[in-house]
Amino acid sequence: MKMFDDPEAVARYQDGPRRFVPGLEALHRMSAILLAEHMAADGHLLVLGAGGGLELKAFADAHPGWRFTGIDPSAKMLELARQTLGPLAPRASLVEGYAQDAPEGPFDGAACLLTLHFLPREERIDTAAQIHKRLAPGAPFVVAHSSFPQAPDERTRWLSRYAAYAVASGVPADQAENARATVEAGISMLSPEEDADVLRQAGFRDVTPFYAAFSWRGWVAYA
Template sequence: MARKAAPAEALAGRGGLEQASPFSDPEAVARYAQNPVRMVPGFEHLHRMTALLLAERVAEDGRILVLGAGGGLELQAFASFRPGWRFDGVDPSAAMLELARRILGPLAPRVRLHEGTIDMAPEGPFDGATCLLTLHFLPREERLRTLIEVKRRLAPGAPFVVAHHSFPQDPKGKALWLERFAAFALESGMPAAQMSGAIAAIGERLPALSPEEDHALLRDAGFEGVDLFYAGFTFRGWVAYGP
């Protein structure tokens, strides 16, 4: 599980293809909070929708696991949404976790941060879990293992909300959707040279799956009631539930 820099920061995730190394770069960490809103359609609304989906089943004093928590933006959004929720956030980048502490400010006492991958997450059981803009960095087998480990830590029927790059993998469809992703980012103010590098990196290095494959992987991990709730060019988001 990981988090991102040019080209990785332009992939609109948090974590690099070599685990935390890109976000050990102080400049990349400093830029992190500026870029997702320019690259991910409806970025702030994605956080709000995720919180609403969690709130359907998570009590006012619920405990939530957040994978890829470095940077702190979703933690800040979720903690502001429900003042009684408590969180465990996991991320492999120490620098990004430090940024999360700064972003959280007075909300930080409700959050425990853990450096590492899913294996460093507490056993739970958690009332809900999220993984936003992160799973697309994991190869299929590691992604499946991570999903299984998330499910194992959830209380029965607890919601899991996940969103990341997920787009057709045939050459023609892949090229078309990556061009659309780049066009959105350019119109939002991202530098053209940076987006050119991002497209090359996604096409050549990112182990992204198609939406159909991502949906099937959630089922293979043992989740039930898998539903698509978000689609924004190359990004897809699902809500699923522990059995």
Template sequence: MSTFKDPSAVSSYQQTAQAKVPGMAALHRMTHILLAESVPPTGEVLVLGAGGGLELDAFAKAQPGWRFVGVDPSLPMLELARETLGANTSRVVLVEGLIEDAPMREFDGAACLLTLHFLDPDTRLQTLRGLLQRLRPGGVLVIAHHSYAPEARLRWLRRSAAFASIDGVLDERDEASVAVMADKLPAISEEDEAALLEAAGFTEVELFYAALSFRGWVARRPLFIGPGEADKVQG
């Protein structure tokens, strides 16, 4: 994810992300609705992969009583988030790092958008367990990112690239970008995504968003952790 430390990539991130992710504003609105099922009017939300600040800004505007912790490994992207939030920055604590660097306390809800597809399955599982540990019982997690079966990756990534192009036609540069993404993104299938959430200890795993190569799920930390599930919460 060194791209997100490159000044030109950071400066253009918000524009390019909104062009590449179908219905990004609607995704933020849906995520807010799902979080609000668990987060009270004065609750606290953990946002992993918060660089850029688009989702933090959307949540803060929709819920003036919520407080946030935003975590991201890229300091330049966190600075962009600070600029995006403006006056709402006072309600947000921004942390440079990974899930391990997030405060170890029980948040009312958590979101991780356009981030987990960068992680291999083992690292992703550990990250999901870290999110579970930082949710109160009954707390909701919302995630969304690229997800497709490995054998279908080129087909779906080409469709997403066509969506992001001006005329829906891929040129050589687009094809090269697709090839790089197909090679470097450790994206996995919908079935494996749901299985990872369950292996991390989440329940009530539901698909809520599907847009070309992107998928989104909502899941919940159980109200009660049985003896066999305790190891998942402890990591």
């Protein structure tokens, strides 16, 4: 998205997810636990949408032996990730681009947090398939993003709750409303059932939900 090439938006990014995503730190901890069930202590993790570096730092802190390859289309967001990682940065190779630009692997696991909701359905399937073919057999994939019922009345209700949570977290009401309007007008959301099916169509098995927080959902699946 163009917003992630805006220096002011990038500078504000670190605070945004914590105010809009309920339980963000817990999501990171749960994701690390699910990945560690199948990754060795010296595993190599592919992280799609790694700009900003919040999940990279959480994973690196939790598992000192892991190495990372992070992919993001925004050079400015990748630079923010380097700053966020600080002394941990040498453990991460950061690549500007999209899923198809990632190294072939095979990787021991993958994560894609707060990213896939920016893509329409067919692009989500292709992106997830690109990740799948870069994973070792049986490797875990943790994914979480905005996903909620899409019937018109339900969609409106959940978007209102999305904005109300942001206000309750300290976001000014006008900014929360602008974010809600942006999501409603410009982002292609799917229902949780459709999102799980995206992973299956991309080749993943045992797709299991593990996180639900207002308008956000998360799944773990296996290559």
